[in-house]
Every structure is written in C-alpha cells, then in structure tokens.
Amino acid sequence: MLEFFENLGKITLGSFAKVGRGVFFLLHTLGGTGSVLSRPNLLIKQLYSVGVLSFLIISISGLFVGMVLGLQGFYILSDFGAAESLGVMVAASLVRELGPVVSAILFAGRAGSALTAEIGLMKATEQLSGMEMMAVDPIMRIITPRFLAGFICTPLLAALFSSIGVIGGHMVGVGMLGVDDGAFWSQMQATIDFQKDIVNGVIKSVVFGFVVSWISLFEGYDCIPTSEGVSRATTRTVVNSAFSILGLDFILTALMFGDT
C-alpha cells in the first residue's frame, strides 16, 4: 500500500517536473523567434520539410473525407428533401471541425513524429551537445525554426484540407448523385459565415499547430537518448498530440459556439 502511494507520488512529481521543463523549453524556443526571422533561410528549409512534404497526405485525406461527407450528407439530407443543402453541410463540417482537427492529427502523425525522431536522434548522437560546445544554442538554431514552421504550416494545411474536401463533396454530391450545382454553391455562400465559421476554424488550427509543434519538439528534446527512448518519445508525440487536439477542440468549440 505504501509502495502504491510512493509510486503515485513519484509519477505526480515526475509529471509536474516535465510540465515545468516543457514550459521553460517553450519560453526558450519563443525567445529565438527574432534570431530565426533574421535568418529566413533556416525557416524556409523547415517550411519545406514540415509543410510542403505534408501536402500530399493532407490533400488526399481531404479529398476522401470530403467525398465521404458528400455521400453520407446526401443520404441523410435527401430523407428530409434537403439535398440542395449538401454544400452547406460539407463546408460547415470541414471548416468548423474536420479541417482543423483531422489535418492537425495527420500533421502530428506525418510531421510531428518525424520532428520528435529527428531531435531525439540528434540528442542521442550528441549533435545537440556538440552544438552547445560550439557555442551555438541548439534550441534557437534547431528547435525554433521547426516550431515556427509547424505553427505557420498547420493553418495553411487545414485550409488546404477543407478546400479539397469541399471539392471532394462536390464531386460526389453534384457529379455522382445529381445535386444541383447552383444550389450546392449558392447555399454554401449564403450560409457559411466568415467570422463564425472561417475565422474560428483558423483560430482552432493555429492553436493545434502551436500545441502539436510544442509537443513534438519537446518530446524529442526531452527523450532518453537511446533507441528505445526515441521510439517511446515518438509514440508519445502522436498519442499526446491526438488527445490534446481532441480535448482542445471540445473546449474551443464550447467557447466559440456555446452561446448560439
């Protein structure tokens, strides 16, 4: 029994210590923003590897999610004789929820895990220590550009996901199931609100991008520098990112749409 409480105490203290290290890590990372912006090449390289290389998975996933929404939406809406509202349903689902959430989860799986493994291996092979001894701050030189790239890319990838999703919904709804083309677009234009839907969706994806980039880079930086340590850290990145995205999505949705 005593052992149980001892272990519980250890785990609790360990978790608090980790949160503390994470916050210091974040502050240190943000402190490097100025120096990274003065050397845009560092950022551009990361924007390519974190953002551009995620383009394909986000596009294909967006297309299929949009197509499935078109299919399911049509079956439900046509029961109520409201199949023309398919455009609204597809667009609202994507812009409000699925775009930010699914693209952030995919981003965590594709780019976040890669960041954790990269940083973890740099730690294991003493590259980060080597930089410190060359009087180069590894957080500012290595972490900050990756953090900023993740933060900038996520909203753009979410926008891409939603746009391609709408095209997917249109392909199925209008192209295959015969929904009226004019009604699809005009109802969407009339109903989707810039502030309520698009801005809120962008805010969500900015928050998710911030959190996923933070978790991915911190897990890599804080990992035990062995093969097993890096492997565990990579798993933690994907699991913790997914939980954080879904939890934060609920909170943000409640705050944004709670009063309507």
Added chain:
Amino acid sequence: MVKTNSVENAIVIVSNLSFSRGSRKIFDDISLNIQRGKITAIMGPSGTGKTTLLKLIGGQLAPDYGQIFVDNQNVHTLKTADLYALRKRMGMLFQSGALLTDMNVYDNVAFPLREHTRLSESMIRTLVLMKLNAVGLRGARDLMPNELSGGMARRVALARAIALDPLMIMYDEPFTGQDPISMGALVHLIKALNSTLGLTSIIVSHDVQETAEIADYIYVLSEGKIVGEGTPKELEKSDSEWVQQFMNGNPDGPVHFHYPAKDYLDDLLASQ
C-alpha cells in the same frame, strides 16, 4: 600527499570538485590543473566519469561543490552569453564525432565559422579547406557523414573543432574503436596540432599505450578520486597498486574482476 601541477601556467583549474548523479558519487573532492600548451590525459576505467569531467569543464553540467576555472574564468558563475563566448575558445571532440548529419563534410567544418563570424564565403572556403587539409580529408569535402568511416568522422570533427582556432581542445575517447591505422593517424594529428597550433589538449581515454605516447602529464581517476598523477614515465614507476593495475591492464587488483556479490558457494547452493 598528492602532487599538484603548477597553478601559474594552468589554463584549467579544477578545485575541490564534487559531483553526483542521483545517489552515486562520480567525483569526490578532486583537484587538478591542466597546463597551458601541454597534452594532459585523464585516464581511468570505464564509468569513472571521465566524459562527465569534460562536460563539467565545458559548462554543460554544474558541480555540486567546488569550482572550475578556464582561462581564469569561473565556468559556473558565468552568464550564458559569457559562457558561450568562452566555449568559442574551447573545441571539443566527441566520441561519436557529433557531426551534423544533414550537412556534408564541408558544411560541417564551415558551420562554426558561419555561425560566429561574418566572413565571406570565399574566405570560409579557404579556411575550411585548410582545416580539412590539416586532417587529410580535403578530398572528402563533398561526402555526407553517413559515408564516412568512424576514423574519418573523428578527423572531420577535429577539423571542425579547430575551425575557430580555439585555445584548447578536449578529446573524449579519441582512440576508442579505431583500427591501428586510424589510431596512428589520430595520435599523430593530436600531437601535431598541439605543437603547431600552440593548443592545450585534454585527452580523456582508457587506451593506455596511445595516450601515454603523446601525453605530457596524466591523471588517473578511479571511484571519484585521483589515484595517481605524473608524467607517463613517473606513472610507469608508480608504486600505487591502482596505477599499476590500470597501466598494465591486470584483470584483478584494487579494481576487482568480480562485481560485488554474495559468496559463490552460497549462491550456487541457494537454488537447491
């Protein structure tokens, strides 16, 4: 009474250093001096904290007690900016080489120059080629780190460590896992760089022959204490059992062959 080197000519002074990891004491009140312009070796069995000592000197770890001065500056009271300024004058050669794997050999050696100087690319090119030529790898400039052998990676790391013309270089196990030719090349390089560039070298190693060949002064560490010190010749004649066991590679002595365990016979019979 333990002998000490002269403090006047020392570039690194470690005084009354204690350091622990968890409940394990790595260093217990040790003091040593590294002489300017000399090659000083820190030797001892695996796990005696030799690499930890280098990290303490480089300010990557902080001691529990005691002080470390490098070039008359107390490493652990320096502000971050001053510590980084001091590190620019210290080169460190990691056991793995610690080359940046996303850059080729040329860019790895150019890295500290690009980070810390405003030199033109043509000037950087000249410097990088000079440093690579010094380690015999000018022709390997376009290779990536994964295309290098262990010995080559260490030589590239050495070229990188001398890129900013430091005051001193710390070598972490430079000879471990090297074939005789690479080992010979590294021994020769360390000696040659020390004399031609007027460096101070600290070599952490357990390769007795190679290190004794080039070291001017040797400290032998064991179980958190300095158990012997002196020039290689003095250590050969040392009457300390520790030093004799280490220098001659005897399997048993003050450092026991067996990890502490209960009585052998009792242990065998206990399973019945």
